[in-house]
Amino acid sequence: MSATVYIVDDDTCFRAAIQRQLEQAGYRVVAYASAEQVLEQPPNENEPSCILLDVRMPVLSGLELQSRLLERGSTLPILFLTGYFDVSATVKAIKAGAEDFLIKPVQSDDLLGAIERALARHRSALALQREFDDLRSRFASLTPRERQVFVFLVAGKTSRQVADELGTTVRTIKAHRKNVMEKMKAGSRAELVLMGERLGVGTPHD
Known part of the structure; x- marks a missing residue:
């Protein structure tokens, strides 16, 4: 370069x-x-x-x-x-x-x-x-519901807990979770947590 x-x-x-x-x-x-x-x-x-x-x-x-x-x-x-x-x-x-x-x-x-x-x-x-801009772009591609799920996952909630919080089924949350992991290109929950930290994503109620 x-x-x-x-x-x-x-x-x-x-x-x-x-x-x-x-x-x-x-x-x-x-x-x-x-x-x-x-x-x-x-x-x-x-x-x-x-x-x-x-x-x-x-x-x-x-x-x-x-x-x-x-x-x-x-x-x-x-x-x-x-x-x-x-x-x-x-x-x-x-x-x-x-x-x-x-x-x-x-x-x-x-x-x-x-x-x-x-x-x-x-x-x-x-x-x-550039990495951070790409990360923000991936986060922006999430739907409003997927962002909610992202925040709960980063906060350490299980699929059952997220389902209870959002008033839906575990199956639905697992589907959202799969989409979140794919869109964010996260290979693991730990990697997703690190992404949340970089993005400055707080608790689900922030």
């Missing part, structure tokens, strides 16, 4: 040099000359990506951009680049979730290694999100 690196740096020469280096390494590169441009033309969150972000920039700093992106719900890993090591800025960036803090001029191996680690984390996050 291809990956994109977004470079945000107001230094034209440095930005161009890093872009060439990363493109030669096989990455797709999108370069921004300011933090404001990133907010105007946001990166694509749905493909493996990361952001190389300069700390010191006019108007909006790298740390301020990081904060704005987090407010917007961005999940892209951020690698900070700076020519001036600042302990307080480093601590603030890392606490806010920065992937790494690199000092200019950065060695090629260090840069590429940091980018690969960031991309690996984003790929994992995207895979988990």
Whole structure:
């Protein structure tokens, strides 16, 4: 799967040099000359990506951009680049979730290694999100009655107990249970319970 690196740096020469280096390494590169441009033309969150972000920039700093992106719900890993090591800025960036803090001029191996680690984390996050979206889609495919049965099963109720709760027969509940297991692609009751936990399904009376 291809990956994109977004470079945000107001230094034209440095930005161009890093872009060439990363493109030669096989990455797709999108370069921004300011933090404001990133907010105007946001990166694509749905493909493996990361952001190389300069700390010191006019108007909006790298740390301020990081904060704005987090407010917007961005999940892209951020690698900070700076020519001036600042302990307080480093601590603030890392606490806010920065992937790494690199000092200019950065060695090629260090840069590429940091980018690969960031991309690996984003790929994992995207895979988990796709799995969750698929799980929600399967749950949405259940009929209202099947959802009720799902919730009771997750709560540990037997078919007899569910039948009593819903005022129907055990045979009917077993049929609903079979449909639930098939639609949710659950191989066992335990797996169904885990799905319920991921979906945040509570008690039958929630």
